Amino acid sequence: MTGIYDDPWAYELACSFRDVPAEVDVLLAWCAAHRAAGRPGTVLELAAGPAEHAREFARRGPAATALDLNPEMCAHAAREARRDGVGLEVVQDDMTRFDLGRRFDLIVTMLDSTSHLMTVDAFVAHLRRAAAHLSPDGLYVVEMSHPRDRLSDDPTVSTGWTVERDGVHASVRWGEPTDRLDPVTQIADDHVTMTITGDGAARVLRDVVPYRFWTATELDAVIRLAGGLEVVAQYGDFGAGEDAVALTDPGAWRMITLLRGR
Template sequence: MTGIYDDPWAYELACSFRDVPAEVGVLLGWCARHRAGYGPVRTVLELAAGPAEHAREFARRGPAATALDLHPAMCAYAARAAKDAGVELEVVQDDMTTFALGRRFDLVVTMLDSTSHLMTLDAFTAHLDRAAAHLAPGGLYIVEMSHPRDRLGDAPSVSTDWTVERGGTHATVRWGEPSDRLDPVTQIADDHVTMTVTEDGGAPRVIRDVVPYRFWTATELAAAVRLSGALEPVGRYGDFADIALDDPAAWRMITVFRAR
């Protein structure tokens, strides 16, 4: 049985509620703010990139973009999508905890809470080490994570439903079930995913998967940063806007790092 990460087209469709061009604009704005004096961003690396939507958008705007992902299907899809869009994109199949590309970048990003695939503190620390090792002088690492309120708030969000429309395609997505439980020791939950896709009024296609999800708190992120010692935070945001992490409207935990 194949899962959601084995079907990059469906995964990209599921995430199409995101406004990627607007998000990339914000990311570049944060770069202008936090790397003043180093000039515009010329090189970008997206880690755990999946379909590499953000990397492709960076490439459309001029920077040389590289997308790295562990899944062969995602890498192949990202390369095809970039070619179809007429943009230059280097695609690398590698692990976000061990990659060594032999060059440095003005900007490294990890989007869509992909750090939830790092299951241990050692893995997270290794990932931070690798990201820092690939930063050029003045370079930034920006990581987008889920907001801790999702799991620790008064009304934890253990499941999310949404609907997307694209062309003649309709899809409903349910990521997580109320019965999914976060293990209090490992802080890992097996999130049940169900996606139903209907194309041009045809028969529905259902994709089911179980995705291990590692929940990271803000203090654990700080601990991983201290253990690594290679990065320091220079900005924290609760959305792709200038709102604080503790703002009631905050729905993401986004941190901007630079190399120490």
């Protein structure tokens, strides 16, 4: 059995329904709207996995750094950056304990990677590390799942989808109906199954991924406990200006929070 996070190529394929260049467009628009200096010169992606967003930033000029705990993900991110001919610093470290000795204009944590923070203490430690690495005019953007996905009978994100890239087809199931959220810990063991077909062959990846659900009010609480950060704005999707989507909008499908240093 191979875990999904131990196969970065498969993980990147599973997430290829995301339009990373368009999302980076919006991240830059948010910087223009909420930073006096506008466009960031330095970017740090935390819990970066394949570091697709960091690599896209690097293509556009900012000095980009990607940090992840998984050595396979780090190696993959570095290889892909070299293949694309972009400069990317890759650091293997824990998102709750890292110390890079410098500050960044923009820090991002994408794809609900904060769901790997299982306790309030871990989330507070993470936010304190992020705050310590923000430049005085810096922004920290945290993308999380929308609370509707766990607190409603009408989730905004499907647990099953298909993707196709370069002649390879994959069907993904991330979570099963039997994967129940523990009402005390707010942790669910999400069963992941990914079937990849191409060139007449097929392989199946299976994994169990612990997922910690965070509510909007809990997020507010850990920000207050961490100190050093304040909320600038919250959005329900990647959109800026007239295309901005409020967190309370019926079409919102993410909980995206923009933070800056106090």
